[in-house]
Amino acid sequence: MNFPDLVQTVLIYALPVLFAITLHEAAHGYAARFFGDNTAWMMGRVTLNPWPHVDLVGTLAMPLLLYFATSGAFLFGYAKPVPVRFGNLRHPKKDMVWVALAGPGINLLQALLWGVLWYVLIGTGLNERFFLEMCKAGMLVNVVMCVFNMFPLPPLDGGRIVVGLLPWRQALMFSRIEPYGFYIVMALVLLGAIHSIWMQPLMGLTFSLLEWVLSPLGFLLK
DSSP, X not given: OOHHHHXXXXXXXXXXXXXXXXXXXXXXXXXXXXXXXXXXXXXXXXXXXXXXXXXXXXXXXXXXXXXXXXXXXXXXXXXXXXXXXXXXXXXXXXXXHHHHHHHHHHHHHHHXXXXXXXXXXXXXXXXXXXXXXXHHHHHHHHHHHHHHHTSSSTTXXXXXXXXXXXXXXXXXXXXXXXXXXXXXXXXXXXXXXXXXXXXXXXXXXXXXXXXXHHHHHHHHTO
């Protein structure tokens, strides 16, 4: 892939990535506030303004460097996590599941909305390649974020869901992984284990689900 193509791809993905990250983190904050913890709200993190969620290294520098260095073959990044004091939740163990689900849930919803927009553009004859590719990018980015964050290892959302669902004794033992969880996840990503065992099958399943949900719209707009 030559440099102009790389730049065009970055521009296509920029808006979907910005929405995906911002709404993911904001959703955690909104859910935490709903269930009783105002920490993120007081720190200004319950907002649709993307800047408070942006980590200069994880959100901007790392993805861009990896993208250009590998010609798009490998991409990884992260945002500033929304602070949640689970002890402030009205029912900490149960409510933490809903707070954790909020992020991947909003990504799944965004993937669906990007799919709706793609069908609407096609159905109305607006075949501008840039916008159609942006819709596809929006679906892909949000499905990747949803599935990746559901990996069952803390500090990822899936790991917090597991902690919330396990009995207290087992939950306490499992939560002790969290300080090392990021490094374990990174090692699994670099080894390709997460892609082959987790990402690939669950992304295929998610896209099949989205295709099934969107099929009536596709039929109507033909």
